[in-house]
Amino acid sequence: NAGVTQTPKFQVLKTGQSMTLQCAQDMNHNSMYWYRQDPGMGLRLIYYSASEGTTDKGEVPNGYNVSRLNKREFSLRLESAAPSQTSVYFCASSPHPGTPVFGDGTRLSIL
Amino acid sequence: AQTVTQSQPEMSVQEAETVTLSCTYDTSESDYYLFWYKQPPSRQMILVIRQEAYKQQNATENRFSVNFQKAAKSFSLKISDSQLGDAAMYFCAYRIGNYGQNFVFGPGTRLSVLP
Numbered sequence: 001n002a003g004v005t006q007t008p009k010f011q012v013l014k015t016g017q018s019m020t021l022q023c024a025q026d027m028n029h030n031s032m033y034w035y036r037q038d039p040g041m042g043l044r045l046i047y048y049s050a051s052e053g054t055t056d057k058g059e060v061p062n063g064y065n066v067s068r069l070n071k072r073e074f075s076l077r078l079e080s081a082a083p084s085q086t087s088v089y090f091c092a093s094s095p096h097p098g099t100p101v102f103g104d105g106t107r108l109s110i111l
Numbered sequence: 112a113q114t115v116t117q118s119q120p121e122m123s124v125q126e127a128e129t130v131t132l133s134c135t136y137d138t139s140e141s142d143y144y145l146f147w148y149k150q151p152p153s154r155q156m157i158l159v160i161r162q163e164a165y166k167q168q169n170a171t172e173n174r175f176s177v178n179f180q181k182a183a184k185s186f187s188l189k190i191s192d193s194q195l196g197d198a199a200m201y202f203c204a205y206r207i208g209n210y211g212q213n214f215v216f217g218p219g220t221r222l223s224v225l226p
Contacts, residue, residue, distance in 0.1 A: 031212065042115070042202055042216030043156075050212060058213060090156065099146070100214065102156035 004103035012109045013081045021076040023091030030096040032074035036087040081110045115217035123223040124193045132188045134203030145186045150200040198224045
């Protein structure tokens, strides 16, 4: 039972490089989310998608773009990475209504 | 804006003892849900317990229980008979209604369990 799968698990980028974080869920959930986790700040919502074909900004969307490719997949793109985007990124999905199930996270370092 | 506060950045408990983690939240909504998530060193986010604001009865899940004080906007987590595997970061979280998209998380409490 895979649940929510995030790739990659670790990545190091140089400032200005671009990257896409991938997320897929196999639970037929309608809603999907991207969070970032920084020390002392808990998790903060970057973007979410309530259903296939829709996306909305969360608390900290600047510097990011998302694509809800289909019901299973929700990707997060950094067009021009900055050191402030060094963080652990979590993808989650949930039924609607329901409680999110989280992936294992991606540790991203930007030098 | 909704906020969640966890005033204890770190706590420790002796194995087999009981510990209580504090959480307060600020909202003007009447329909909301509260959660405790556990994050072990593996980095997984694991749901521990949830509480519907309209329910007066405190939620329990085995050794985990909450003390929900709606008027005081307080939602503490009690862990009984602490085990080494309980060592983790614990996050309190809040969501408006059952369809709300945004979970607001507190900053977390790091719990150590001493053998």
